Amino acid sequence: MAGRDLDERAWTFLIAGIILLGVTYTTLKPAPEPPSVPPIVPQLDPTMIPLATGEEPIDVLFIKSGCPVCHAIPGIRGADGRVGPKLVLGTTGPRQLADPRYRGQAKTVREYIIESVINPGIYVASGYPDQVMPRWYGQKLSAGALEKMAGYLETLQEGS
Ligand code: HEC
Numbered sequence: 640m641a642g643r644d645l646d647e648r649a650w651t652f653l654i655a656g657i658i659l660l661g662v663t664y665t666t667l668k669p670a671p672e673p674p675s676v677p678p679i680v681p682q683l684d685p686t687m688i689p690l691a692t693g694e695e696p697i698d699v700l701f702i703k704s705g706c707p708v709c710h711a712i713p714g715i716r717g718a719d720g721r722v723g724p725k726l727v728l729g730t731t732g733p734r735q736l737a738d739p740r741y742r743g744q745a746k747t748v749r750e751y752i753i754e755s756v757i758n759p760g761i762y763v764a765s766g767y768p769d770q771v772m773p774r775w776y777g778q779k780l781s782a783g784a785l786e787k788m789a790g791y792l793e794t795l796q797e798g799s
Pocket of ligand 1: 680681682683704705706707708709710722723724725726728731732735751752755756759760762763764767768769770771772773776788
């Protein structure tokens with residue numbers, strides 16, 4: 640009978656449609672996004688950091704080198720990074736040198752600062768992550784630039 644034929648055809652279409660929908664959904668379903676973990680620490684691209692000669696004014700020297708991204712540095716405008724310790728080495732330098740965990744070569748705070756910049760792995764300030772401070776500053780900062788930075792940082796006291 641025409642009526643029943645129509646009925647059967649309608650069902651067939653309906654079922655085929657459902658199956659088709661199911662297949663389309665499973666194949667077109669967007670792949671799950673890879674978990675996007677926001678970087679916890681700022682990454683500095685060494686190619687973006689210019690060479691410093693030490694001729695620069697002290698604030699320019701710190702800012703161009705990217706230190707304020709991670710460090711608070713009293714007296715340097717905008718230097719309020721929180722990834723690394725506040726750079727008040729007049730206070731913290733002697734403390735680090737006296738730490739029994741200290742295995743570096745520095746005898747003075749100034750040497751400690753320079754060592755910390757060109758070889759951050761030697762002593763990791765307690766409470767802060769290792770492998771975060773860039774390892775390439777030795778290639779970006781001239782001896783003069785390092786001396787100038789250290790000369791500034793060693794005068795800074797906690798509370799300044
Ligand atoms: C990407 C983040 C980052 C940048 C950029 C960075 N530092 Fe650091 N720095 C750290 C962290 C984290 C520590 C603590 C762990 C350690 O001792 O390595 C640290 C430690 C130090 C220390 C030792 C501090 C202490 O109290 O013992 C000094 C000094 C220092 N940094 C100077 C600098 C200078 C100068 C610059 C720029 C030329 C700079 N840092 C750039 C993250 C950074």
